[in-house]
Amino acid sequence: MLWDNSNSQMAAEKSSRFDFDFLANKYDSWYKSAKGRMYDRLEKKAIIRYLPTSAKGKKLLEVGCGTGHWSRFFSQYGFEVTGVDVSERMINIAENKNIPNASFTVGDGHCLPFEDGIFDVTAAITTLEFVCDAEGVLREMVRCTHKPGGQLLVGVLNAQARLNRNRKQRPKSPYAKARLFSPSQLKQLLELYGRVRMVITGFVPNQTVLLPLTPLFDAIGRFLHIPCGAFIAAEVRL
Ligand SMILES: C[S@@+](CC[C@H](N)C(=O)[O-])C[C@H]1O[C@@H](n2cnc3c(N)ncnc32)[C@H](O)[C@@H]1O
Secondary structure (H helix, E strand, O other), X not given: OXXXXXXXXXXXXXXXXXXXXXXXXXXXXXXXXXXXXXXXXXXXXXXXXXXXXXXXXXXXXXXXXXXXXXXXXXHHHOOEEEEEEOOHHHHHHHHHOOXXXXXXEEOOHHHOOOOOOOEOEEEEEOOOOOEOOHHHHHHXXXXXXXXXXXXXXXXXXXXXXXXXXXXXXXXXXXXXXXXXXXXXXXXXXXXXXXXXXXXXXXXXXXXXXXXXHHHHHHHHHXXXXXXXXXXXXXXXXX
């Protein structure tokens, strides 16, 4: 879908709580930082447990794909990926990565430009926090997912995690206006569509010197079902 810049900017303002056009160029630097890499590894490990053993021939729609960081992961896993994001600059960066078996489109999660039921998996990773109407975006994701048997896959920043509460208090940060979800709030949103499976992860120590111990911290956090890990991964089979 081709939009001119002014249309794209208007759409981003109306449908997103934060205009990621302004962050696009430095967005991926988080994933390259020592801490960012740790979170990323744990988040992927959590999401992977809900992915089918084989993704061969399966189509995955990623809503709020941003710079294509997760799109690359889904493509490497074997999916045919379609990424959609309201930020034209984020989409430009994703496109320039030339990710195999992935295509990208500027579009709004509130009215996805796809037909009913054409995707096997529909994913939104740290996107629902930033859309204006998370319930509406989920409805659209469900509409585009194959039924029965398709999957809804969601990753969000946990409202109960200290890291995210601190982020939200920084007035100029993208998180300031974000709608963060606690595990029970996310469950409530998703259980409209079926049985929710969920894991809380992202127990990364704050001190850099302790970062190598992250797998241990995370294993303990998950084992004890501590509800305040930084990331929640959830799945619903439709
Ligand atoms: C925190 S970023 C996450 C990007 C990517 N999923 C990742 O984890 O690296 C949130 C993304 O959601 C996008 N977004 C916000 N509102 C949207 C909407 N209504 N429709 C589509 N994308 C939206 C933003 O432009 C941004 O790229």
